[in-house]
Amino acid sequence: MTTQKAVPVPAAPTILPPGVSASDFAGAIREFIEILGAENVLTDADHLAPYTKVMVAESEDLHRPAAVIMARTVEQVQKIMAVCNRVRVPIWPISTGRNFGYGSAAPQSAGQVILDLRHMNRIIEVDPVMCTALVEPGVTYQQLKDYLVENNIPLWLSCPAPSAIAGPLGNTVDRGVGYTPYGEHFMMQCGMEVVLADGQVLRTGMGGVENTNAWQVFKWGYGPYLDGIFTQSNYGVVTKMGMWLMPQPPVYKPFSIRYDKDEDIHDIVETLRPLRIAGVIPNAMVFANVMWEAAAIMPRSKYYQGTGTTPDHVLEEIKAKEGIGAWNVYAALYGTKEQVEVNWNIITGAIKASGKGRIITEEEAGETEPFKYRAKLMRGDMTLQEFGLYRWRGGGGSMWFAPVTVAKGSETRDQTELAKKILGEFGLDYVAEYIVGMRDMHHIIDVLFDRSNPEEMERAHACFAKLLSEFGKRGYAVYRVNTAFMDQTADLYGPVKRHVDRALKRALDPNGIIAPGKSGIRI
Amino acid sequence: MKFRPIALAAMLTLGSASSAFASPTGVWRGPNEAWEKVCSRCHLSGVGPELRGRQLPPEYIKQVVRHGFLAMPAFPHGAIDDATLDGVALYVSKSRLNAPVKTAAPAKKS
Numbered sequence: 311m312t313t314q315k316a317v318p319v320p321a322a323p324t325i326l327p328p329g330v331s332a333s334d335f336a337g338a339i340r341e342f343i344e345i346l347g348a349e350n351v352l353t354d355a356d357h358l359a360p361y362t363k364v365m366v367a368e369s370e371d372l373h374r375p376a377a378v379i380m381a382r383t384v385e386q387v388q389k390i391m392a393v394c395n396r397v398r399v400p401i402w403p404i405s406t407g408r409n410f411g412y413g414s415a416a417p418q419s420a421g422q423v424i425l426d427l428r429h430m431n432r433i434i435e436v437d438p439v440m441c442t443a444l445v446e447p448g449v450t451y452q453q454l455k456d457y458l459v460e461n462n463i464p465l466w467l468s469c470p471a472p473s474a475i476a477g478p479l480g481n482t483v484d485r486g487v488g489y490t491p492y493g494e495h496f497m498m499q500c501g502m503e504v505v506l507a508d509g510q511v512l513r514t515g516m517g518g519v520e521n522t523n524a525w526q527v528f529k530w531g532y533g534p535y536l537d538g539i540f541t542q543s544n545y546g547v548v549t550k551m552g553m554w555l556m557p558q559p560p561v562y563k564p565f566s567i568r569y570d571k572d573e574d575i576h577d578i579v580e581t582l583r584p585l586r587i588a589g590v591i592p593n594a595m596v597f598a599n600v601m602w603e604a605a606a607i608m609p610r611s612k613y614y615q616g617t618g619t620t621p622d623h624v625l626e627e628i629k630a631k632e633g634i635g636a637w638n639v640y641a642a643l644y645g646t647k648e649q650v651e652v653n654w655n656i657i658t659g660a661i662k663a664s665g666k667g668r669i670i671t672e673e674e675a676g677e678t679e680p681f682k683y684r685a686k687l688m689r690g691d692m693t694l695q696e697f698g699l700y701r702w703r704g705g706g707g708s709m710w711f712a713p714v715t716v717a718k719g720s721e722t723r724d725q726t727e728l729a730k731k732i733l734g735e736f737g738l739d740y741v742a743e744y745i746v747g748m749r750d751m752h753h754i755i756d757v758l759f760d761r762s763n764p765e766e767m768e769r770a771h772a773c774f775a776k777l778l779s780e781f782g783k784r785g786y787a788v789y790r791v792n793t794a795f796m797d798q799t800a801d802l803y804g805p806v807k808r809h810v811d812r813a814l815k816r817a818l819d820p821n822g823i824i825a826p827g828k829s830g831i832r833i
Numbered sequence: 834m835k836f837r838p839i840a841l842a843a844m845l846t847l848g849s850a851s852s853a854f855a856s857p858t859g860v861w862r863g864p865n866e867a868w869e870k871v872c873s874r875c876h877l878s879g880v881g882p883e884l885r886g887r888q889l890p891p892e893y894i895k896q897v898v899r900h901g902f903l904a905m906p907a908f909p910h911g912a913i914d915d916a917t918l919d920g921v922a923l924y925v926s927k928s929r930l931n932a933p934v935k936t937a938a939p940a941k942k943s
C-alpha cells in the first residue's frame with residue numbers, strides 16, 4: 311500500500327493527448343498552472359487515480375486522462391479554451407463526475423485532460439416565489455438540499471438514484487432522469503450559460519437579453535432553441551444552469567403495487583399509462599423487476615452460489631421467501647388532501663378493475679427496503695441505497711443498457727423477452743426497471759458483471775454490443791450510453807444525424823478540443 | 834434579477850480549517866458531516882461492508898476512498914479534501930461497534 315502525501319509531480323505525465331508532443335504538453339501544463347495555480351493542475355498518479363476508476367467493460371487504459379485541471383471561474387474556463395486551441399489539447403468537462411455506469415469521470419478516449427468543475431459550486435440563486443434555481447456545475451444535490459432546508463425554502467428536488475453524491479448540472483446535461491413529477495430533468499431545465507470553444511460566453515433562452523429577469527422562467531427565448539445542443543454533446547462547457555423546483559406538496563403519498571408474474575408487465579403498462587398521461591399519477595413512476603428489488607436488500611449468494619445467469623427457479627424462491635413481486639411498481643401522489651384522495655380512488659379503482667396487482671401503502675411497508683429508498687427518491691431526497699445493485703453479483707462492473715420504449719404493453723413484453731434472452735446467452739442477469747416518462751419509458755437494464763474477472767468483463771462487453779445491435783435491428787435505441795459504446799449507438803440514429811452532429815461540431819469547435827468522442831461526435 | 838447568493842466565502846470559512854489548500858471542497862463542515870452524508874449511507878445500511886470496530890488502518894481507508902474498490906466509487910480531492918478524509922479515516926479506524934451489524938431491512942412478506 312502506498313501513502314498519499316507529498317508525491318512529486320512527475321516531469322512528464324505518462325499519457326499524452328494524441329498528436330501532442332511531450333514538450334508541447336508540458337508547455338500547456340505550465341500555462342494551466344499559471345491560470346489555475348499548481349494545486350488545481352493534477353498530473354501525479356495518486357491524484358489521477360480517482361478519475362480512472364470506471365465500471366465499464368473495458369480496460370481503464372482506454373479512458374486514462376493525461377491530467378486533471380480544476381477551474382473555479384468562468385474566466386478561467388475561457389483562458390483554458392485558448393490554451394487548448396493553441397496546443398490542441400482535448401478537454402473532457404465533468405461537473406460532479408459521478409456518471410457511474412456511463413463512464414464515471416473518465417474521458418471517452420485516453421489522453422484527454424479532464425476539466426473538473428467540482429469547485430465551481432455556487433448556488434447562485436434560489437427564487438422561492440418562482441420556484442427556480444440557478445446553479446454552477448459543482449453543486450451537488452446534497453448541497454442544494456441542505457441549502458433549501460437551512461433556509462426553510464419549501465421546494466423539492468428531483469434526483470437520480472445516487473442523489474447524495476451526484477449533481478443537477480451534470481445529470482441534466484447528460485439528460486438524466488429522476489422520480490418526482492419533475493423527473494424528466496432536461497424538461498425542467500431553464501437557461502444555461504455556456505463557454506464556447508472560442509472562449510465566448512453564451513447565455514441561452516432569455517439569458518442574452520440585457521437586464522432580463524426571465525432567464526429562469528422562459529425556456530425558449532427567441533429564434534432557434536439552443537439548450538438541447540449542449541446536452542449529451544461536446545459543443546461547449548456549461549458553467550451555469552437554471553432549473554425549476556417543485557413546491558413541497560401538503561400531502562405526499564408514495565405507494566407500491568406488487569405483481570406476481572413476469573408477463574404482468576403487459577397489463578401494468580396498459581393499466582397505468584392512461585393514468586400517467588392524464589396526470590392522475592404525476593411522477594416518473596418505476597416498474598422494477600425481481601432482481602432489481604432483491605439486489606436492493608441482499609447479495610444473490612443468499613439464494614444462489616453458482617455463477618452465470620440466475621436460474622428462474624431461484625428467482626421464484628426469492629419471490630416467495632422475500633415477498634418480492636415479479637414486477638414492483640413505485641408511484642406517488644402529491645397535492646392537497648382532497649386532490650390525493652380523488653386520485654387515490656381512481657388508482658385503486660383501476661387496479662381493482664384490472665384484476666391483478668396488490669397495492670402496498672407506506673403504512674404497510676413501514677421502514678422496509680426497498681420501499682423506503684423509493685419513497686425518498688420520489689420526493690427528491692438523499693440516498694445511495696441503490697448501490698445495493700452492485701453486491702448482487704459483486705465485482706463492480708456496470709453498464710446501463712437503456713433502450714427507449716413506447717409505453718405499450720406489447721412492446722415492453724417484446725423488449726423484456728429479447729433482453730433476457732441475450733443476457734442469458736452471456737451468462738448475465740436481467741436486472742431491470744422501466745422508468746415512465748411522459749409518453750415513453752426508459753427501459754433501464756443494469757448489465758452487471760465482475761470487473762475483476764477478465765473473462766467475464768469480455769463477455770459483458772460482447773453482450774452489450776449484441777444488445778445494442780439486436781435491439782437496433784428492431785427499431786429500438788438507447789437514450790444514453792457509456793463511453794465504450796458511443797459510436798455504435800450514434801450509428802443507430804442514422805448517418806444524417808451523425809452528419810449534422812459533426813457539422814455543428816466543426817462550426818462551434820473547429821479544432822475539436824472539447825470532449826472528442828462524446829456521443830460519437832468528433833471533427 | 835433577485836439574487837440570493839450563497840456566500841461562497843462563508844462556505845470556505847466553514848471548511849477551510851480542514852482544507853490543505855484553499856479549496857471549496859471544504860464545503861464539508863468536518864469529517865462527521867462527510868461520514869454522515871456520504872459514507873454512512875452505504876456503510877451503515879448494509880449496502881457496503883460494516884467498517885466500524887474493525888480497527889482498519891487509516892492509510893488503508895484513505896487508499897480505498899481515493900482509488901475505489903470494486904463497486905465502491907473513488908472519491909477525488911474535489912469531492913473530499915485530504916484533511917477531511919484524514920478525519921474520516923481516523924474516525925472509522927477508532928470506531929467501536931456497539932450495536933449489532935445493521936443490514937437492510939428485508940421487504941415484508943406478502
Ligand SMILES: Cc1cc2nc3c(=O)[nH]c(=O)nc-3n(C[C@H](O)[C@H](O)[C@H](O)COP(=O)(O)OP(=O)(O)OC[C@H]3O[C@@H](n4cnc5c(N)ncnc54)[C@H](O)[C@@H]3O)c2cc1C
Nearest residue numbers: 405406407408409410470471476477480481486487547548
Ligand atoms: C446505483 C445507480 C443508480 C443510478 N440511477 C440513475 C438515475 O436514476 N437517473 C440517472 O439519470 N442516472 C442514474 N445513474 C447514473 C449516474 O450516476 C447519474 O446520472 C449521475 O447524476 C451522473 O453523474 P453527475 O451528476 O455527477 O454528472 P457528471 O458526471 O458531472 O456529468 C455527466 C456527463 O455530462 C457531461 N458534462 C458534465 N458537466 C458538463 C459541463 N459542465 N459541460 C458540458 N458537459 C458536461 C460529461 O460528458 C459528463 O460525463 C445511476 C448510477 C448508479 C450507480
